[in-house]
Amino acid sequence: MSDYKHMRRFNLMIPKTVSGVDTDILRPIESWSDKEAYKAAAKQLANKFVDNFKRYEDGVPREVITEGGPNLEF
Numbered sequence: 279m280s281d282y283k284h285m286r287r288f289n290l291m292i293p294k295t296v297s298g299v300d301t302d303i304l305r306p307i308e309s310w311s312d313k314e315a316y317k318a319a320a321k322q323l324a325n326k327f328v329d330n331f332k333r334y335e336d337g338v339p340r341e342v343i344t345e346g347g348p349n350l351e352f
Contacts, residue, residue, distance in 0.1 A: 287320050288327075288348050324348035 282291040283305070292304055302308040310316035327348050335343065 286349050287324050289346060324350055
C-alpha cells in the first residue's frame with residue numbers, strides 16, 4: 279500500500295508511488311513546464327466540474343457536494 283498526497287483542488291487522494299509508474303506522472307503539475315499555466319487550467323477544469331454538477335444538486339445531499347467536489351477556495 280502506498281502513502282497518499284491530498285490533491286486539494288480536486289479533493290482527491292493520489293498515491294505517492296505506484297510500481298512501474300514515474301512519480302512525476304502522479305503529480306500532474308510536474309508534467310507541465312509552466313506551473314502557472316497548469317494552475318490556471320486546473321482551476322478552469324474544477325469550475326467545469328462544479329458547473330456540470332449543478333444539474334444534479336437537487337437530488338444530492340449538500341455535504342456530498344461540499345466535501346466531495348472540487349475546492350475553488352484557493
